[in-house]
Amino acid sequence: MCGIVGYVGKQKVVPILMEGLKRLEYRGYDSAGIAVLENKGLLFEKAAGKISVLESMLNGKKFEATTGIAHTRWATHGEPTNQNAHPHIDCKGEIAVVHNGIIENFDALKEVLARKGHKFTTQTDTEVLAHLIEEYFEGDLVEATRTALSLVEGTYGIAVLSKKTPHQIVVARHGSPLVIGSGEDENFVASDVSAILKHTKQVVYLKDNEMAVVTSQDFSITTIDNIQVTPHIQEISWSLDMIEKGGYPHFMLKEIFEQPLTLRDAIRGRLNPIDGTARLSGLNLQYEQLQHINRIIFLACGTSWHAGLIGEYMIEENAGIPVEVEYASEFRYRSPIIQEGTIVFAISQSGETADTLAAMREAKRKGATVLGICNVVGSSIARDTDGGVYIHAGPEIGVASTKAFTSQIMVLSLISLLLARMRNMSLERGREVIKHLQEIPEKVEMALKKEDEVKKIAQLYHKKNNFLYLGRGINFPVALEGALKLKEISYIHAEGYPAAEMKHGPIALIDENMPVVVLAIKDAVYDKVLSNIEELKARRARVIAIATEGDCEISKKVEHVIYIPKTLDMLTPLLSIIPLQLLAYHMAVLRGCNVDQPRNLAKSVTVE
Ligand code: G6P
Numbered sequence: 001m002c003g004i005v006g007y008v009g010k011q012k013v014v015p016i017l018m019e020g021l022k023r024l025e026y027r028g029y030d031s032a033g034i035a036v037l038e039n040k041g042l043l044f045e046k047a048a049g050k051i052s053v054l055e056s057m058l059n060g061k062k063f064e065a066t067t068g069i070a071h072t073r074w075a076t077h078g079e080p081t082n083q084n085a086h087p088h089i090d091c092k093g094e095i096a097v098v099h100n101g102i103i104e105n106f107d108a109l110k111e112v113l114a115r116k117g118h119k120f121t122t123q124t125d126t127e128v129l130a131h132l133i134e135e136y137f138e139g140d141l142v143e144a145t146r147t148a149l150s151l152v153e154g155t156y157g158i159a160v161l162s163k164k165t166p167h168q169i170v171v172a173r174h175g176s177p178l179v180i181g182s183g184e185d186e187n188f189v190a191s192d193v194s195a196i197l198k199h200t201k202q203v204v205y206l207k208d209n210e211m212a213v214v215t216s217q218d219f220s221i222t223t224i225d226n227i228q229v230t231p232h233i234q235e236i237s238w239s240l241d242m243i244e245k246g247g248y249p250h251f252m253l254k255e256i257f258e259q260p261l262t263l264r265d266a267i268r269g270r271l272n273p274i275d276g277t278a279r280l281s282g283l284n285l286q287y288e289q290l291q292h293i294n295r296i297i298f299l300a301c302g303t304s305w306h307a308g309l310i311g312e313y314m315i316e317e318n319a320g321i322p323v324e325v326e327y328a329s330e331f332r333y334r335s336p337i338i339q340e341g342t343i344v345f346a347i348s349q350s351g352e353t354a355d356t357l358a359a360m361r362e363a364k365r366k367g368a369t370v371l372g373i374c375n376v377v378g379s380s381i382a383r384d385t386d387g388g389v390y391i392h393a394g395p396e397i398g399v400a401s402t403k404a405f406t407s408q409i410m411v412l413s414l415i416s417l418l419l420a421r422m423r424n425m426s427l428e429r430g431r432e433v434i435k436h437l438q439e440i441p442e443k444v445e446m447a448l449k450k451e452d453e454v455k456k457i458a459q460l461y462h463k464k465n466n467f468l469y470l471g472r473g474i475n476f477p478v479a480l481e482g483a484l485k486l487k488e489i490s491y492i493h494a495e496g497y498p499a500a501e502m503k504h505g506p507i508a509l510i511d512e513n514m515p516v517v518v519l520a521i522k523d524a525v526y527d528k529v530l531s532n533i534e535e536l537k538a539r540r541a542r543v544i545a546i547a548t549e550g551d552c553e554i555s556k557k558v559e560h561v562i563y564i565p566k567t568l569d570m571l572t573p574l575l576s577i578i579p580l581q582l583l584a585y586h587m588a589v590l591r592g593c594n595v596d597q598p599r600n601l602a603k604s605v606t607v608e
Pocket of ligand 1: 301302303304347348349350351352353356399400401601602603604605
């Protein structure tokens with residue numbers, strides 16, 4: 001979704017801003033722009049489309065500026081046109097604003113400002129900010145911004161520049177992330193550390209309702225109500241090569257192949273083979289509190305929601321605790337029932353998804369203990385929860401989540417092991433689970449070796465327009481995730497279904513033109529899945545099965561089989577999703593799609 005980058009220092013600002021914007025491309029956007037302070041005043045350029053369009057507009061122009069802000073926009077209010085792109089400028093052409101989030105009362109504010117003579121040129125909500133700041137500007141940009149923000153309802157991460165106060169950037173945050181990067185005689189601002197990681201690893205995350213004035217020499221933070229805040233500088237552990245492609249044609253493929261490594265990182269130091277349990281001290285819960293959990297709610301969106309569904313199967317089966325998995329967007333507007341003993345987990349790769357954040361706050365308000373399962377350290381969800389578990393998957397740049405998904409499942413399996421060992425699971429069984437968990441990274445490596453077989457299947461089917469994915473038990477959410485991956489990046493319509501439910505609708509769609517991916521793992525529901533395959537075959541469906549190594553029977557029944565290694569039933573999603581990720585990837589590549597930045601999608605959805 002929208003991205004912000006800003007710089008104030010001694011270097012020429014335009015190349016720094018453009019490089020930062022490119023690092024933010026992965027978040028998803030449809031237009032881009034920059035504003036810089038030259039001697040002659042405020043200059044800005046903006047363009048609909050890719051950053052390369054903006055780049056070509058800047059080509060040949062000479063910029064000396066050393067202060068500036070830039071933005072990638074993901075349209076919410078107003079189409080993705082040149083005019084609606086950020087930065088937005090006041091009437092006098094002296095103030096520039098870039099904004100992530102949504103100003104909910106923009107209509108009312110616009111009306112008042114228009115009556116005072118302000119001229120609006122865009123359909124965006126953001127433009128009111130530039131005019132509001134202009135309206136209240138009396139020589140101090142920080143104070144004008146503060147006053148403007150006191151009138152605004154909604155969410156924002158903003159960066160503001162003014163010709164009248166050169167060599168400074170004013171930033172503020174309420175619901176949309178903002179980070180200040182500290183350098184030598186220079187400072188940076190960004191909505192995402194990857195935009196500035198090349199230049200500095202020393203950062204300060206602004207908290208909600210904080211603002212800052214940033215110059216080349218320092219930055220000073222206050223709350224929006226003007227209470228001084230002491231900055232807490234943190235060191236980023238990510239390195240630059242972690243956010244680069246490392247020889248792979250796409251981030252998504254790199255991230256798929258990183259999974260053996262990221263899964264090792266997810267369990268590192270967290271297994272206790274002697275007691276057959278997991279160590280998860282970040283949960284910040286006492287033994288007694290863990291023992292008294294009598295209900296668990298998972299809040300999440302998208303792929304993280306699918307991970308939650310897998311967690312539900314794992315925890316109910318192993319620990320016997322009832323679990324509910326809620327779409328965060330629905331939960332936040334319901335009247336959820338939170339009782340004593342209910343624990344809520346917010347599952348989010350980015351830790352910034354607006355709906356998950358709001359749902360989690362609602363649960364907190366109702367008295368729940370809220371924990372996080374996050375990837376991005378220092379993210380809003382990670383900071384706002386009472387404790388949690390980091391998945392340690394490293395930066396995920398491909399919009400379609402892959403390695404974060406498997407790491408979320410890995411962490412959920414650890415949570416389920418911990419809770420189960422406090423209840424009915426025997427020491428022996430706990431140790432067996434640990435043994436299998438330790439073998440998973442190697443088995444993922446084996447599953448990845450099937451890439452060429454998957455590619456051949458993709459070559460046969462990439463021109464199809466519809467796909468069905470079926471699974472049962474713990475592999476039903478894998479079917480959902482496989483279908484989501486395919487539609488996200490290849491734009492093929494795909495539906496995931498519980499295999500037996502097929503009879504209650506989707507079977508009407510089955511004929512020789514409908515490829516069906518079936519998760520036919522040798523687990524407790526294997527025979528049932530075989531019966532579902534027979535039903536498909538009777539209707540001439542073309543079946544691609546994901547099956548367990550050594551299962552010869554299945555190859556006689558279906559057209560294509562991709563084998564995965566055997567593991568415990570509860571851990572099969574960690575392996576069965578691998579061929580489905582590869583299938584979606586190769587189909588999308590064959591269809592000529594932009595795999596890492598699929599149309600209309602955003603990596604981190606920071607608006608409702
Ligand atoms: C977006 C992304 C998905 C992701 C979802 C939830 O829609 O495109 O890949 O699963 O948000 O994101 P989160 O960061 O909360 O896991």
